[in-house]
Amino acid sequence: MxxxxxxxxxxxxxxxxxxxxxxxxxxxxxxxxxxxxxxxxxxxxxxxxxxxxxxxxxxxxxxxxxxxxxxxxxxxxxSAEEAVYALIEAAYKVRQRIGYAGDPEAGYRLVHSDGDMMPGLIVDVYADLAVYQSSSIVWDVHGETVARALAEITGVRHVYEKSLQRTRRDIGLPPREGLRIGNKTRTIIREGEARFIVDARIGQKTGFFLDQRLNRLDFGRLAEGTVLDLFSYTGGFGIQALLNGAERAVFVEEDEKAVKLLRSNLELNRVADRAEIVQSNVWSFLASATNKGESYNAISVDPPAFIPHPGAYRKGVQAYTRLYALSARIGSNDSLLALSSCSTHLNREDFMRVVARALAWSGRSYRPLGSVRGMPPDHPVRPSSPHLEYLKSIFIVLD
Amino acid sequence: MxxxxxxxxxxxxxxxxxxxxxxxxxxxxxxxxxxxxxxxxxxxxxxxxxxxxxxxxxxxxxxxxxxxxxxxxxxxxxSAEEAVYALIEAAYKVRQRIGYAGDPEAGYRLVHSDGDMMPGLIVDVYADLAVYQSSSIVWDVHGETVARALAEITGVRHVYEKSLQRTRRDIGLPPREGLRIGNKTRTIIREGEARFIVDARIGQKTGFFLDQRLNRLDFGRLAEGTVLDLFSYTGGFGIQALLNGAERAVFVEEDEKAVKLLRSNLELNRVADRAEIVQSNVWSFLASATNKGESYNAISVDPPAFIPHPGAYRKGVQAYTRLYALSARIGSNDSLLALSSCSTHLNREDFMRVVARALAWSGRSYRPLGSVRGMPPDHPVRPSSPHLEYLKSIFIVLD
Missing domain, CATH: 2.30.130.10 (PUA domain)
Incomplete structure (x- = not known):
């Protein structure tokens, strides 16, 4: 027809x-x-x-x-249905090409909005579970098609929608959340040697921060001795370090639900005996660690977005500067510092300036490893849509 | 004393x-x-x-x-001598930590100016040969100490100075070039499965573009079918592709000395039978390929800096846009496009804009793999010295 x-x-x-x-x-x-x-x-x-x-x-x-x-x-x-299928198929092929899709235990971003020609749609695949986030009535309307296409093309058995983000509210769309296909909202993914529990229901964003995968793996490879994982969430950085030669890791996380998953992840990876969880505000932790003269051989600093909207720019920049400086101060000699910001409103140049100021303020000499790291291959940033580039990280070795 | x-x-x-x-x-x-x-x-x-x-x-x-x-x-x-030794030692330790130094056949950047606390000095290590470039009378004066420290700390047996860059002339420093230690200016490095001849005397910069290492390796892994290596120089991108599953590669390079080394590299890697060398201006080649309706499954576009000084900005941007667009036009369906610019004066945002315009002009739909790639770990960019960040690349899959 x-x-x-x-x-x-x-x-x-x-x-x-x-x-x-x-x-x-x-x-x-x-x-x-x-x-x-x-x-x-x-x-x-x-x-x-x-x-x-x-x-x-x-x-x-x-x-x-x-x-x-x-x-x-x-x-x-x-038809819109044909488009949805073709676009998700194309996105999947690219993930296969770069080696992210294929393994049934893999976690990867399948659709990154404009980067995959689906502006306003995000899909993360966690082993047998896909979680999507719609920022537009366009994808709300086609939610059922999206869910079916995800299941057919990627082989996932469960599809969960989690569209709770601020940008929806800003334009007057109601929050949406729920299982669209299947019956599971929790699963386990593999990342290098590590395995992580992902729970779409209780987590931030779609349940796990896949964007930090390469940074977690590199941090794990480079970290030694006693590791500090600030804003640890469910433990990604510290667990990679523990599985790769670090002796001990301290995880600092305030949220009770995240701490619960963190505890499970530590057990799942059999590293609980070398881990310490501090359920605390990171600022209080840093004040106390500084007072006690503690020092760490590798520190991951991956805070939530301190600049959620442009109006918070000034305050956010101050918070990042202070956080990075305080973290640098408790790094031991030769320690590794992995500093991240996921604020869209802090661009790459600003991020570099913040890092330069923070390190100068900390009084520490340092050597960066390469330059500022951006988005990983499964988070394509279309050059015409630079707003999709929110994640900046830098790895530093302190003198 | x-x-x-x-x-x-x-x-x-x-x-x-x-x-x-x-x-x-x-x-x-x-x-x-x-x-x-x-x-x-x-x-x-x-x-x-x-x-x-x-x-x-x-x-x-x-x-x-x-x-x-x-x-x-x-x-x-x-003393200055003590400082030179300590700084080169620290730079070397970082290269060991990231896994770049250690292998006697490795090629890596050992000193990246401010990134290694030695502003104005560049050192590349090629297996048993180190090549350094001084941009300042400071390093001219301490050249002998630098050479000795390089030999003692890294174990190289030959040290060559190649300080011929434009910035020296601009401030009134004469060019300097010559063997400072040993007797070799030519050697062989290993990069993944590939081996490359490096000749400090005839090459660009210090003889080889180590900054593209990760991009060459990734291009090699992702490229299939018939590969086009534009501005191939001594063949880095195409040879990695041929060693990783590509069937055939066409190398386009104008410079006779580079072509000679390219030919030797093809033989060294036993891929000469699958390679074609076109000694030509890239623009003429592209015009002819377009006329003949040729198409390629993977294309590397890594031109020399089209914006050598700020005055050349406008013309340079036009050249990049045209070059990227013409290259995209001869990409087959699903072909891989690796676009690079090493112009310091084209910043990352401008580069993204150029790529967006070029692709729109080419009329090709595409999906980027990740975002714009920056400098590799052995080319540290101090956040306070963003001018050291000259290399931008993006990997794209054409629809």
């Missing part, structure tokens, strides 16, 4: 230019002229004012973005 | 603030008040106007920089 022709939507001026010249995948409502009553999630052909084809997109009715492009320069899809 | 006390140099205002607050390692002459007749290369104690200790540095008499700091916050060295 040949389907109906797709509705077409015209994009004006700068909106069209951004798509054509930069490959932008989101078009603001002010540039868009759509047929009246077009339902949210409709697959549409996108043209500029003169009728030149710009691509295919999904029509959005909530918030400032009116079009989310899923194809550029041509429009080969005949 | 206790040495003479070090001469002391005062640094004023913003110069001192930059050292104290950001950890800056270079101080411009206008902030510096030094004893009259102080010889270039003198190790000095650096203080601010009120006598607060800022660190140790080497006194520079040529060009706008008057002080190059080699220690921050304290001054523990008693």
């Amino acid at each position: 040949v389907g109906e022709p797709l509705p077409s939507v015209r994009v004006a001026g700068e909106g069209a230019a951004a798509v054509k010249k930069e490959g932008a995948l989101m078009v603001y409502r002010k540039w868009v002229d759509a047929p009246r009553g077009l339902p949210p999630g409709s697959l549409v052909v996108i043209e500029d004012r003169r009728g030149e084809l710009l691509g295919c997109g999904l029509y959005d009715t909530v918030g400032p973005v009116a079009l989310r492009l899923v194809e550029l320069g041509s429009c080969s899809f005949s | 206790v040495g003479e006390p070090l001469p002391s140099v005062r640094v004023a205002g913003e110069g001192a603030a930059a050292v104290k607050k950001e950890g800056a390692l270079m101080v411009y002459r206008k902030w510096v008040d030094a004893p009259r007749g102080l010889p270039p290369g003198s190790l000095v104690v650096i203080e601010d106007r009120r006598g607060e200790l800022l660190g140790c540095g080497l006194y520079d008499t040529v060009g706008p920089v008057a002080l190059r700091l080699v220690e921050l916050g304290s001054c523990s060295f008693s």
Whole structure:
């Protein structure tokens, strides 16, 4: 059966230019002229004012973005369902190519929004469980298709939606959460020699921070002696270190649920006897460690976003500077320092400036290992969507 | 014997603030008040106007920089020679820690200027040969000590100086080149499964581009089918691909001396039968390939710096955009594209914009693998010296 022709939507001026010249995948409502009553999630052909084809997109009715492009320069899809399947398939192929998908115990990001031509959708795969997060009514509408495609293409048996993020609230979308397929919200993934429990229900974001995978593995390889894992969450950095030659690790985490999972992860990896959990605010811990003159041979500093919105910039920069400086002060000679920030609003240059200031303030001499590390291969950042690049980390050896 | 006390140099205002607050390692002459007749290369104690200790540095008499700091916050060295040995030793320890040094056939950057607290000095180690580049009279004066320290600490038997870069000329320093220790200027390094001939005398920079090591290895792992290595120089990208499953590789290089080494590298790696060398200007090659409708499954695009000085920015950006777009056009479906720029004057954001524009212009849909890649671990970029971050690369899969 040949389907109906797709509705077409015209994009004006700068909106069209951004798509054509930069490959932008989101078009603001002010540039868009759509047929009246077009339902949210409709697959549409996108043209500029003169009728030149710009691509295919999904029509959005909530918030400032009116079009989310899923194809550029041509429009080969005949239905939204077809597009969803094709896009998830393409995303999966790339993850296979880079070696992240395939292993049934693997954890990897399968869909990274614009980076995978699905602006507004995030999907993380944890072994047999996929967790997705929609930032748009477009993906709310197609949630069932997304869930089915995930199960069919990746082989997961359970699909959970966790769309609770602030950006939804900001544009007036309600939170959404629940099992869409299957019956499990908790599973175990493998990362190098380590295994981690992932619980979509209780965790931050989709349940686990896959973006730090390479940093955890490198930290594990480089860390020796006594390790400090600040904002440890469920223990990723410290456990990699314990499995790779570190003698002892101290985990500092405030959240009770995270501590519970951390404890289970330590047992799962048989390193509980070399671990100490401090359920505490990191600032109090640092004050006390400094007072007691403690020192550590390797420190991971991976705080939550201190700059959740642009208005928090100044305060956030102060917090990062102070945190990195205090951490550097309790590093032993030759100690490894892994400093991270996941604040989108702290760009890479600002991050470098913060690190430079913090280290100067700490009075410690140091040598960086390489430059600032960015997003891993399963978190593709489309050059036209630099806002997807939120994670910055730097590895430093203190003198 | 206790040495003479070090001469002391005062640094004023913003110069001192930059050292104290950001950890800056270079101080411009206008902030510096030094004893009259102080010889270039003198190790000095650096203080601010009120006598607060800022660190140790080497006194520079040529060009706008008057002080190059080699220690921050304290001054523990008693002679320049002691400082050179200690700094090279520390740099070497970091390279051992990250696994780059140790193997007698390894090629790695040992000293990356400010990144190793030796602002203005670059040292690359190629198996038994070290090549250094001085950008300052400071390191010219201490060249003999540098050479001896390199031999003693790393075990190389040959040390070659190659200080021919433009920045020397700009500040009025003459070019310097020659064997400082030993008698070899040519050697062989191993990189993954590949071996490469390095010839310090005829090559670009210090003879080989160690900065692309990780990109070459990743390109090799991901490339399949027919590979195109543009600006191939001595063949790094294509040879890694041929050793990792690619069927055939076409190398495009204009320079006769590079082509000669490339030919030897192909034979050394026993892949000459699957390689084709096109000794040509890359632009002509691309025009011809486009005309003939050729297509490639993996393409490395690693041109020389198109923006050698800020005045060339506009023209350089056009050249990059055109080059990346033309390369994308001859990529087959699912082909891998590795795009690089080593222009310091094209920052990371600009690079992303260039890539976005080039791909939009090419009319190709694509998926990036991760984000823009920066400098590798043996090229440390001190956050206070972001100018050391010149290399940007992005890996893309074309639809």
